[in-house]
Amino acid sequence: MSSAHQVMLIKDLTANSQGFADHPDLYDANGNKLGLTNIVGSQPGVYSKAFTLLPKYNDYILTVICSATSCSASVALEHSPDGINWCDCALSDGSDCIAECDPVTNTCTVKIVDVPLLQYVRVKVYDITDNSIDCTVMLTHTMNY
Numbered sequence: 001m002s003s004a005h006q007v008m009l010i011k012d013l014t015a016n017s018q019g020f021a022d023h024p025d026l027y028d029a030n031g032n033k034l035g036l037t038n039i040v041g042s043q044p045g046v047y048s049k050a051f052t053l054l055p056k057y058n059d060y061i062l063t064v065i066c067s068a069t070s071c072s073a074s075v076a077l078e079h080s081p082d083g084i085n086w087c088d089c090a091l092s093d094g095s096d097c098i099a100e101c102d103p104v105t106n107t108c109t110v111k112i113v114d115v116p117l118l119q120y121v122r123v124k125v126y127d128i129t130d131n132s133i134d135c136t137v138m139l140t141h142t143m144n145y
Contacts, residue, residue, distance in 0.1 A: 002010070002130075003101050003143055004140065004141075004142055004143075005057075005140070005141055005142070005143050006063075006138045006139065006141070007051050007053075007138060007139045008125065008131075008136070008137075008138050009025070009051065009073075009121075009122070009123050009135065009137045009138055009139060010023070010025045010026070010046040010048045010125065010135065011025060011136050012134065012135075012136055012139040013025070013026075013125065013133060013134070013135045013136070013137075014133060014134050015040055015112060015128075015131040015132075015143060016038055016129040016131065017131060018131065018141050019038050019039060019040030019041065019101070019128075019131040020037060020038050020039070021036070021037055021039045021082075022035060022036045022037070024049055025049065025051055026039075026046045026047070026048075026063075026134070027046070027047045027048065028046070028047065029044070029047060029086075031049070031050065031083075031125075033048075034046060035103065037127050039064050039125070040098050040128050040129070040130065040133070040135070041115055041132050042145070043126075043127065044056075044071075045124045045126030046120045046124070046125050046126075047122050047123065047124050048123045048125075048137065049053055050080070050083050050120045050121070050122045051116075051120065051121050051122065051127065051139075052119060052120055053119055053121060054081075054143070055116060056143050056145055057142070058141060058142055058143075058144065059141055059142040060113035060117060060139055060140070060143075061063050061110050061111070061112055061113065061139070061140045061141070062075070062077050062097060062099050062110065062111040062123070062138075063099075063108065063109070063137070063138045063139070063140055064099045064101045064108070064109045064110075064135060064136070065107060065109075065135065065136045065137075065138075066101040066102070066103045066107055066109075066134060066135045066136075067103060067107055067110060067135075068132045068135070069128035069134040070104075070129075070130050070132050071101075071102045071103070071128065071131075071132045071134075072100065072101055072102040072103075072104075072127070072128075072129045072130075073100075073125055073126070073127055073128040073129045073131055073133060073135060074100055074101070074125070074126050075088075075098065075099045075100075075101060075123050075124070075135075075137055076088060076096060076097065076098045076123060076124045076126070077089040077111070077113065077123055077139070078095040078116055078121065078122050078123065078124060078145075079117045079119075079120060079121045079122075080117040080119070080120040080122075081118045081119060081120070081124075081128045082119075082120070083119075083120040085100075086122070087117070087118070089113065089115070089117065089145075090115070091111075091113070091114055092114045092115055092116075092138065093117055095112045097111055097113055098111070099111045099114045101135055109115050113139075123137050125137070136143075142144075
């Protein structure tokens with residue numbers, strides 16, 4: 001028997017009028033907590049903290065919900081065998097597991113993860129086009145009992 005669950009990777013990511021965010025769920029590529037950080041424009045991206053996946057988790061879906069009207073962003077799923085060395089999640093067709101957040105076309109974007117994931121996961125949010133961002137990122141999955 002299985003049931004649906006979710007891991008909240010980033011909740012309610014917003015920026016101030018200058019494009020800066022001071023969000024409790026933001027980290028740099030090395031896993032260091034970020035304080036007030038410019039998230040808009042050509043910066044390298046911000047990351048969620050790493051989450052450990054349990055062996056009984058399966059059937060993953062990367063979900064990005066954006067409610068801002070003028071902002072777009074990209075969200076890439078990464079995974080790791082040890083929580084230190086990170087790899088892009090490549091789907092079965094060879095493409096990276098990236099969800100494009102563009103509320104003009106759709107406020108909810110999902111990407112079905114059709115490959116097994118390593119023990120640790122995180123997301124990178126990058127290419128944020130406007131300071132009106134308002135996004136939540138989660139990894140939905142089933143759990144076998």
